[in-house]
Amino acid sequence: MSSPPIQVLLVEDNAGDARLLREMLKESGTFKSQLTHFACMKDALDHLATNVANIVLLDLGLPDANGVGAVRQVHEVAPRVPLVVLTGLDDEAVATKALQEGAQDYLIKGKIEAASLARSLRYAIERQRMQVETEQVRRLQLQLRDEFISTVSHELRTPLTSIRGALGLLDGRALGELPEKADAMVTIALQNCERLVRIINDILDVEKIKSGRLELRIESVSLNAFLHEALRVNHAYGDKYHVNFILDIAPAGVEVAADPDRLMQVMANLLSNAAKFSPDGGKVQVRAIDHGARVRIEVQDHGTGIPEAFRARVFEKFAQADASTARRFEGTGLGLSITRQLVEAMGGTVGFTTETGKGTTFYFELPRAGETLQLQQLAGSDTARCRVLIFGDETVLAARIELPRILHVEDDADLSRVLEAALAGNAEVILATTLAAAEKLLRESSFALLLLDMGLPDGRGHTLLERLPSISTHPIPVVILSASEVARDVQQRVAATLVKSRVSEALIVQTILALVLRSSNKH
Numbered sequence: 001m002s003s004p005p006i007q008v009l010l011v012e013d014n015a016g017d018a019r020l021l022r023e024m025l026k027e028s029g030t031f032k033s034q035l036t037h038f039a040c041m042k043d044a045l046d047h048l049a050t051n052v053a054n055i056v057l058l059d060l061g062l063p064d065a066n067g068v069g070a071v072r073q074v075h076e077v078a079p080r081v082p083l084v085v086l087t088g089l090d091d092e093a094v095a096t097k098a099l100q101e102g103a104q105d106y107l108i109k110g111k112i113e114a115a116s117l118a119r120s121l122r123y124a125i126e127r128q129r130m131q132v133e134t135e136q137v138r139r140l141q142l143q144l145r146d147e148f149i150s151t152v153s154h155e156l157r158t159p160l161t162s163i164r165g166a167l168g169l170l171d172g173r174a175l176g177e178l179p180e181k182a183d184a185m186v187t188i189a190l191q192n193c194e195r196l197v198r199i200i201n202d203i204l205d206v207e208k209i210k211s212g213r214l215e216l217r218i219e220s221v222s223l224n225a226f227l228h229e230a231l232r233v234n235h236a237y238g239d240k241y242h243v244n245f246i247l248d249i250a251p252a253g254v255e256v257a258a259d260p261d262r263l264m265q266v267m268a269n270l271l272s273n274a275a276k277f278s279p280d281g282g283k284v285q286v287r288a289i290d291h292g293a294r295v296r297i298e299v300q301d302h303g304t305g306i307p308e309a310f311r312a313r314v315f316e317k318f319a320q321a322d323a324s325t326a327r328r329f330e331g332t333g334l335g336l337s338i339t340r341q342l343v344e345a346m347g348g349t350v351g352f353t354t355e356t357g358k359g360t361t362f363y364f365e366l367p368r369a370g371e372t373l374q375l376q377q378l379a380g381s382d383t384a385r386c387r388v389l390i391f392g393d394e395t396v397l398a399a400r401i402e403l404p405r406i407l408h409v410e411d412d413a414d415l416s417r418v419l420e421a422a423l424a425g426n427a428e429v430i431l432a433t434t435l436a437a438a439e440k441l442l443r444e445s446s447f448a449l450l451l452l453d454m455g456l457p458d459g460r461g462h463t464l465l466e467r468l469p470s471i472s473t474h475p476i477p478v479v480i481l482s483a484s485e486v487a488r489d490v491q492q493r494v495a496a497t498l499v500k501s502r503v504s505e506a507l508i509v510q511t512i513l514a515l516v517l518r519s520s521n522k523h
Helices: 015-027 041-050 069-077 092-100 114-171 180-210 223-233 235-240 260-276 308-313 323-328 335-345 382-386 394-400 413-422 435-444 461-471 505-522
Strands: 006-011 033-038 055-059 083-087 105-108 219-222 244-249 255-258 283-290 294-300 349-355 359-367 405-409 428-432 449-452 478-482 496-499
Touching (some): 006 015, 015 114, 083 092, 092 105, 180 335, 219 260, 223 260, 223 283, 223 294, 255 260, 255 359, 260 294, 413 505, 428 435, 449 505, 461 478, 496 505
Parallel strands (some): 006 055, 405 449, 478 496
Antiparallel strands (some): 283 294
């Protein structure tokens, strides 16, 4: 069976040139085509909108089109149709502009022959086909990457959360004293588990930033309080390397516009990096400097400085100063790359100064919060309602709560057992490994809180969230504990959202007990 003719759309206002091109196509015995001719752009665009064309031959001198802009007009209507431009000028600049706009080739009137015309059209069609296939491959790669990230999120984060939680209970003597040798092994296992968690989180962050799926919740952050908290939270890094974190300057009353969680991640990266490269017994100084519309935060160490040959690559992914440094200090080489991308995503800039033998100062600048982001306004906002509230004394909490029942909807039974052990004496954990089992339990019993994973064997947690008002006889606070972050509209409908491996088991427990207490006080 012979192949159908190539549908050629010719847009040419010169009748003589149009006849010549038609004859040339007929002369080419190797190029079977059917030509449709229009003398103006409007008629050609109307035709393209409702008819099939395999290729367009476009004159750049049409009365109702603006030169090279005509290429753009055609692609707006038929973006996948290859296009060859016709011009009466032997002008490389015009040809280059046409190719930049998406034309596959250009031909100069008066120099066209039947063979070269057919060859140009065939090549243009083939190049367009290859571009389409390349785009399809790229989309498939993106899809596979997204699926990989999703798989890694769930299949690695969930068991790691269980492992870390179990080791944490052993290390904290929750299950009794351990023999000295066993205690040392548990400590080693817990430290390496924490390291693996950080590596996985870093890799997932890089992919999330690369794919443009990073969500930021910008709000006003009180810098003085934030920096004190950052040093407190990251104190363990300093202890590990026998380094003191010191807050030199933190102006009162200064607020920056930032995502507080991601800002804390930036500080953790910079503080841990400074601690690693500081001398034993040294100090890392942190300061904030008010520059009016922007605020600069500096983290200064007194180590050996950054080698000159490495300075240009400091913020590159997987960058390590040299092989010996990579062996001496743990890490993926992703922290500073993530730091730069997070700061820039929040509207800031990042950089460093360094001097060999004297140390390095990493700094970043963020926009100062405007009056529209005052904290008193945030108190009633959706953002504030989504933030986790943590109350202090767990023993007081336990005394006021009579073992509330918590429904944990999670397909990883090990994780549920870890949380059950951590909540022992404060709450009873009931496990449902499927959405169907969870719905049945919710209809039959009452619960003080619903702890929900978003990926279950028989569907997504969103389904249960949608059906919850019709299933339960009374409102139940919902905490999402999932392997991946959830969309903002989902966050606004629940009491708290926690990402596995990004939060400690202690924080999970505190969040659950705080919300249960708040719920009991309402009833």
